[in-house]
Amino acid sequence: MSNNRTRRYLTGSLLPILIALGWQAATGMALFTPAILPSMDRVFKSFVEMAASGQLAEDVLVSLSRVVKGYVVAVALGVVMGTFMGMSDFLHNFFSLTLNAIRQIPILAWIPLIILWFGIGEESKIAVIVLGAYFPVLVNTISGIRQTPQGYVEVARLYRLSRWTVFRKVYLPSALPQIFVGMKLGLGISWVAVVASELIAASAGIGFRISDARSLMQADVVIVGMIVIGVLGLLMDKALSLVFHKATPWTR
């Protein structure tokens, strides 16, 4: 088993190594100007400088806190509303057309309106994340709840369990794996959304740092920001997987 896992990680790390080698070779042969593709050394130096000055930690904390706040609200809203829409045909029919239409609108298109409504403070940034992460959680919760096998619901009916108990013991655990899929997708979108939201009059945050560096032509800082988001997102995704694995022992 553990041997298998080691092999999986080794295989998975081949591509990043290849990319790094390619990057090194391309900059070594001076195929691109540093303004377009800085060398790995340069990027690493920027990383060390940003880390040493405390700027990186501040940016990470600011963005992370926005992601967490927005994500938690989105998950709560998505799971609660998805459960109601999944269990009630009326609510499903009532909301789904409208929500499906709203879902088609890209987050970026929302930003002007969100600024008008929430201003340029923290609220608008969190609103953007909520809006982005809400739909994958909602859609997957609805589908998970609706896919609950009717045979199990029938068993619950035999014992005249209350609606709340049926939800807790039948619908929720049955939908859980699908809800988790939605939560993972939502987390990924939260990072997209936080970068987009930090284009709104921010003074810190990784998204802000990236766009700021772009206007100063600091490609190395841009790349540091991108890699940090990639690594953070991956870590959080793995953490969620771990939690989900623990929460659904019967799927093992």
Add this chain to the structure above:
Amino acid sequence: MLKIKGLDKRFLVNGREVVALQNIDLDVKKGEFITIVGHSGCGKSTLLKIIAGLQSQDVGTITCHDRQILGPGTDRGMVFQEHRLLPWLTIRENVGFGLQGIDRKEKERLVEDHLRLVQLEGFGDAYPKQLSGGMAQRAAIARGLVNNPEVLLLDEPFGALDALTRIQMQKEVLRIWEEEKTTMILVTHDIDEAIYLGQRIVVMSARPGEIKAVIPVESSNAKDRGSTEFASIKKRVLRHFFAEEEWAAVEYAI
């Protein structure tokens, strides 16, 4: 104890009316073991679901101890063809699933008693998918019995099991019935199973779903699959499924 009178049930399927059950009359005595045989689609599951209170009839009445059945109740337990154990609950939690509003100690005791009854002690902490088909079905029977129902309804409970496990489970159910003295109504399309288990065999026909005959299994000799009594009852049951002109060939074959 259980009285079914003049039961009708129709379904609309693609705009056409299907008579699932027509004029079903049946009296089940307390402690009796009734088996129901019939082709698939003759309304056997519908009948059990109506008795369970999961569906309602169009016409007719069912009473249990003179009380009308209007919905599900813990006086009736049910076991389905698929075990329908909840995958996220352990066997212990599954067996106790229907035990609501009783003291925890009492609940634990009842669950353990019923795990023992179906010979699954030691598997309480397993998840359903860790059990074989026969064991899962035994857990489902324990869940059906844990509320101490007046009657246990079994809808082709062994239909998905292999032949050897099925025979073992039939013995097991007979033992449980003798131990618990619960009234049982078991649906099957296996005539041997119906004869082996039933004290009376209800033969149903399809379209419309009607009761064609109720055949008593009186002699205990009939429980022996090799006995002449068994063969003669089997003939009586089979007789109802074949037209006059087919019968000669069928009779020769058995």
